[in-house]
Amino acid sequence: MKKVISILVLSFLFFTCEGPQGPPGRDGFDGGLIVSSAFEIEIDFNAANNYEYFESYGFTVYPSDVVMVYISWETDNGQDIWRALPQTTFFNEGALIYNFDFTQDNVRFFLDGDIDFSLLGSEWTQNQVFRVVVIPAENVDGLDLNNYNQVIETLNIQAFKSE
Template identity: 35%
Template sequence: MKSKIHEYQKNIFYAMSKKITLVLAFIGMIMLQGCTVNENTDTIDNDTISEVFELRNVNFSFNPNDGYTIYQTFNPQIFPSDVVLIYRLSGLINSNTPIWQSIPRTLFLPQGELDYDFDFSSVDFTIYAGGTYNLGLTPSFITNQTFRIVIIPGFFGKNSSLDYNDYNAVINAYNIDDSKVKILN
């Protein structure tokens, strides 16, 4: 009788250990499913890195359909979820302190209103200049312009407490190294 009880206990232990092993294997499969191996060590994780590009001393082009524009493509393309912010160099406090204005922006000039605006996709962006007067009368606002294009990955989401009009606040919030701005031209 004692050996039957002992054998019964061994069978229960064996059945339980089999179930525990299956449960542990299942948990292990779930945990390992989230792991990936990236064989290519040359790739950059662009979907979580904010970047800044600069268009320096560029001129708006004019065509009758679109008015004054600056068109540029992204190389490489950005992710569809990324956000683009554009700032215009509006002046200097001193040689080391630029003044960046976010666009869209309306300037009220003696000649009338001048508007800067932009649009973007994952492959390109266009900056527009338009106004209530002939912009050719104020060439200093459509020639030799400098813009900073800030790419913020959608991964970060929108920070409701951040003033996106403040270029310095944006680069600080997204840990952008302002000394490594890439020049486009």
């Protein structure tokens, strides 16, 4: 009898207790996945812009969000191949690294490495196409951020707006 009363009391407490309300979250859509923002941009790197380029998002990026940048590396049978930054290429004169960093306000694309950038041909510095994906922190767990296709599929990104 003591067990039955204990179970009833615990059940009553379990179903009637309520804690304080937590902070409001961001709105999602069916399934709870938070919508990601993404855009594509073409950049020319040169001495005039110090081989770097800053781009504002044009939408809200939260402190907990993660930003990933992918570069159009090559084309195979008409299919673009995207690689996550940073990407390194080695020349006899040194290494070239395509890299990025980000804040809540903008993303910076830049060339890095120990090569003299002025020695690079235009195929390495001009018309470089990047895709930027802002990933809400709620969606990062278990996601291979270096796998472009997995990121795009998981976040259900249908198109990239051009900047």
